[in-house]
Amino acid sequence: xxxxxxxxxxxxxxxxxxxxxxxxxxxxxxxxxxxxxxxxxxxxxxxxxxxxxxxxxxxxxxxxxxxxxxxxxxxxxxxxxxxxxxxxxxxxxxxxxxxxxxxxxxxxxxxxxxxxxxxxxxxxxxxxxxxxxxxxxxxxxxxxxxxxxxxxxxxxxxxxxxxxxxxxxxxxxxxxxxxxxxxxxxxxxxxxxxxxxxxxxxxxxxxxxxxxxx
Ligand SMILES: C[S@@+](CC[C@H](N)C(=O)[O-])C[C@H]1O[C@@H](n2cnc3c(N)ncnc32)[C@H](O)[C@@H]1O
Numbered sequence: 001x002x003x004x005x006x007x008x009x010x011x012x013x014x015x016x017x018x019x020x021x022x023x024x025x026x027x028x029x030x031x032x033x034x035x036x037x038x039x040x041x042x043x044x045x046x047x048x049x050x051x052x053x054x055x056x057x058x059x060x061x062x063x064x065x066x067x068x069x070x071x072x073x074x075x076x077x078x079x080x081x082x083x084x085x086x087x088x089x090x091x092x093x094x095x096x097x098x099x100x101x102x103x104x105x106x107x108x109x110x111x112x113x114x115x116x117x118x119x120x121x122x123x124x125x126x127x128x129x130x131x132x133x134x135x136x137x138x139x140x141x142x143x144x145x146x147x148x149x150x151x152x153x154x155x156x157x158x159x160x161x162x163x164x165x166x167x168x169x170x171x172x173x174x175x176x177x178x179x180x181x182x183x184x185x186x187x188x189x190x191x192x193x194x195x196x197x198x199x200x201x202x203x204x205x206x207x208x209x210x211x212x213x214x
Contacts, residue, residue, distance in 0.1 A: 013075055015192050017055045025061040026116045031180050031204045032145035033065050036111060039141065045094070046111035049137065051102040051146075052118025056082035063091035067112065071095060072102045103130050107137035115146035120155070120162050127162045131172055138207040143179070148172075150199035152185060169201050175212070176205035 025033075036046055046067045050059045053071035055078050062069045063086060073079055079097045086092045098105070103122045107113065113134045122130050134144055149156065149163045156163045164172065169181070182202040190196050 013054070013078065017078055017081065020057055021055065023057055025058050026145075026147075028145040028147065028180065028202050028204050029058045029061065029114055029116060032112055032114065032143045033062070035143055035179060035204070035206065036065070036067070039111065047108065048112040048114060049107055049110045051113065051115040052121065053082060053097075054078045056085050058114055058116050059095070060085060060089060060091060062112070062114070063094045064089070066094075068094045069096070070098065070108065070110075072098045072100055072105060074099060074101050103127075105133075107133050109139050109142075110137050111139055111142045113137055113142070113144045115144070117147050119146050120149040120153075121160065122162055123160045124162045135176075135207070140207060140209045140211070143204060143206045144176070145204045148201040148203060150183065150185075150201060152197070153199035154197040156199070163199075164201065169203070173203070173205050175208075177208055178203070178205045180204040 039046060048062050048067045048069045050062065050069055050071045053059045053073050054075075056071065059069050059071045059082055071079070071082060076099050079099055083092065083095070083097060086095050102118070103126045115134075119127075119130075138144060148169060149161065151163045151165055153163055155161045166183075173181070180202065184198065184200040184202065187195055187197050
């Protein structure tokens, strides 16, 4: 079972970062990276955007895989820790960090837009525009990977939390090749030791080579 930890309150993130400091990459990221391996070498190093990157649980494996990564988070302390970890691992050369609200960010053309456990933290009124920007950023053959929350997640209905029903997930993926879509319902602890009911969509989808981004 994939690890499921996230906090919605900003003051929970310091605890979240500490609790996940040693955690490995998300399975959705690994799936997307496996897909990138078939990309022609002549195309140059792939460019990825890691939205809500935190301290780099996914960013560091992306850098290690040879991607150039634009890592975005609004928590300066998380980005400082990410830069420190990248430097220790001699991976800083491919890393650019931005301390920004990813829900309002213009995204560069990318081979991968990764949003692990952060996309549901985009307020519902901003989610459609965010998703449009993500789709438009995808280069032909580019992928989006991450998690969405379903309507039975315990945080559904909280201010600032976006959830998606199955038909809404299908609409988000229209025109994309869905490489992995897994629904998960479970109950586990958050880093602050609270039990939480989770309803998660794990998603990896690819823009077809010859298709409009939609
Ligand atoms: C649950 S953590 C996930 C971190 C990492 N992606 C992972 O999978 O472990 C969510 C991250 O998204 C960031 N975040 C949430 N909303 C954001 C926003 N609107 N703009 C930028 N960062 C945001 C938080 O600061 C936090 O680092």
